[in-house]
Amino acid sequence: MSQRPAVDVAVVGAGISGLATAFYLQRAGLQVVVLEKAARPGGVVQSLRREGFLIETGPNSSPETSPVLKDFFQALGVESERIYALPTAKKRYVLRGGRLHPLPLSPLAFLTSPLFSWRAKFRLLREPWIKPAPPEVEESVADFVRRRLGEEFLHYAVDPFVSGVYAGNPERLSLPVAFPKLHQLEQRYGSLIRGAVLGARERKKRGERSRAAAPLYAFREGMETPIGALSGLLGERFQREVTVQEVAREEDWFVLRGTQRDEGREWRARAVVFAIPAHAYQQIDFRFPLPAREALGGVEYAPVVVVALGFHRHPCRHPLDGFGFLVPGREGRNLLGTLFNSSIFPERAPAGGALLTSFLGGSRLPELQALSDQQLLRTVQRELEELLGLQALPDVVHIQRWSRAIPQYTLGYSAVLAAIRRSEEAVPGLFIGGNFRGGIGFSECILQARERAGQVQRFLAGVPEER
Template identity: 40%
Template sequence: MSSVIEKDIVVIGAGLTGLTLAFYLKKHNKDVLVIEKSNRTGGVIHTENENGFVYETGPNTGVVGNPEVAELFEDLEGLCTFEGADPSAKRRLIWKGNKWHAIPSGLISAIGTPLFTLKDKFRVLGEPFRKPGTNPEETLTDFVKRRLGVSFLNYAVDPFISGVYAGNTDYLIPKYALPKLYALEQNYGSFIRGSMQKAKEKKNDPRLQKATKEVFSAKGGLGKLIDALTQKVGNENILLNAKNTSVSPEKAGFKITTTLNGESVEINAKKVVTTAGAYALPAVLPFLEKAEKEPFEALKYASVVQAIVGFKSWKGMSLKAFGGLVPSRENKKILGALFTSSFFVQRAPEGGTVISVFMGGTRRPEIYEMSDPEIHSLLETQAKEMLEIPDFKPDLLKIFRYKHAIPQYGLDSKQRFETINKLQEKYPGLYLAGNIRDGIGMADRIKQARTLAEELAK
């Protein structure tokens, strides 16, 4: 044992959750150390610059779904700049039959759209008068069928879930996976009435008005947000390449051991926060009993393959939209595509384009196992048909695989959340954070980190 470090708080994982948490803890003058196993900060967030293309290897866009997102950019002013998507990104496409259709944006387009049946269009008018559900464990499939109808399930919610969760509506439970939507029904009796009421409440609260639902990145890519957070936390407070990290509870706080450059390092901390995925927790917290580990071992993840496809000169269909999503019943090999350079500036050379294509998910896990040439040929077939390009000769083609991309908030979530609460009570000073609870999107991660920082700073 070569050295012992004393800290107030240790954060395990330097992804968006860990960095945001450490940033706000530092703002509260806490002595914090972040321990990260890989050789860089950011976790799944990473931006690359190559031959005039700026692309994300992980998430591309977030949504300003809560005030904490806007406030994070305010707090990082001067180090990174918020970038909202071009208004054309309001146009979102869904594949049906053999072409893209825009999701209706108003009454006239809603009446005319071929995405939903006439019966369901009329049925929506009755949504405010439909009784709320009584089963908190109802699947998303049943929830949507009950309130909106089958065609809304197939051509709105199913593709939306592919885009957000890379998941399956039969598996996800709205109470855990879409808690805001679930609460609209439970608290206001209906999505439509609830949304109207929420909009009224927002009008009277300037802080809530910061939650604009705008699509965001940072100027130059999300990597700039990570750079700014890393700078604020300070390299001296981040241990990179820290292997075999494990925590053990002590009389007063915790002992954390990790290996840096082959040498064992010991850290004593009053509090420890984990932000790593569920799959990492049994090794990080070896003192957990078998029953306490089970909910983490049981958490199902969607694996995702993301291909970045760049063209210096674009000859295909018009990409003036956010992107397109593919309903599972259309039996295509891709989940969807984001037309990133159409709505964020300077992501591709003038006249060119860069597109992120998502594949795999829980419905097509076999795609994660495909080789690069297989994915290339899959992309070629789909791009020619769906993006109307005569031949598939991209100037940039990169493939990124994520085995544990998105945790699926299914029926087992209740037990996982209960176990987290019990463990936090049993071991005061231990906090289990990250996307194993409180939501999977970047806005959820920022909100959780800020809330936790305020709790820990008390």
């Protein structure tokens, strides 16, 4: 078995979480190696150029919620490649009764919108006077919204939003874990409406923005741009096609054993950061007790099918004047939603053309991932004909299936997080990150990576963590 030079930190997993963690550690002067199972870095982050269309098979954009993100991209050397969403992208549609309605973005628009009944609008006015739930109570997202905002707001605002973010079911997602800021607003201010106003003032002082108010960003050549820059900076420290099979403790070292392109390999590190999917922990033999291993094996993932359609000419009667549309579960459709990519960012399609990306499956209809490419294409075309007035055949088609796309922060998920914390306390020098902890979004993973890298640095410097 070939032994590699010892390093300060081994990072297992080269998605955005692992790569960003390695970047921060390397900038701090630490010797780092990144071990990735696949032949390419990035995980679900993948950008493709096809006949002038820029297709994203993973995240298409991310909100700039913190000034830390700009600092990160500047240090990485890709800030000049970053672009912001066009003004037209502020408009978002929601399906109700077979018709697309703009989601109201102001109090006046809300009052005049046909998306919600007058009964639902009056129900919303009660929100500031509804008592908060006891802090120890774990509610589902659906139960929380029903209690504070009403049934109709759940079905035609929150349900489609949850499908768009988590591809999940609001009846099963844990509010404190999946949407901690909503939980905190209620607990701190007693009301979402009151909390939104006062919280906005406090975020402004910190230079932060809420997810809803934050500008959306992407990159000229796609979200894979920072992935390429991160792996490029690592150089030979980025090891691809590595399967880690065993992790042991030997004196002051973590010893990782496995294969690289079918050859036996061994790596030694003073600390190790895991940034792999939750289910991947079952494939590694940890030669020490790891409470999180069993808990992570039970984490659910929602499958998502991505169907991108490129058209050289405007393809439908709808003007595509917005971000896209979301579909509530009550509408009984196969689509979770569709992005109007070429209306969100420039140069996503050739001049005069359009790029549409539709999403299917999720927790709502997981069985759709088993359909053939032709069946998926026909399903998407049929629903876009009915909803957008699609009149043209696509010039470019790309279909991507992610059988385990997005971790689901379901009720009881706090037990998973507690098991992770116990593992890190029981095994000093071992750190667990990834989008199953602290947020699923691209930006959230970067912010979590920065925090994780700080924890690693303090451990190596002998500074105790505050628990």
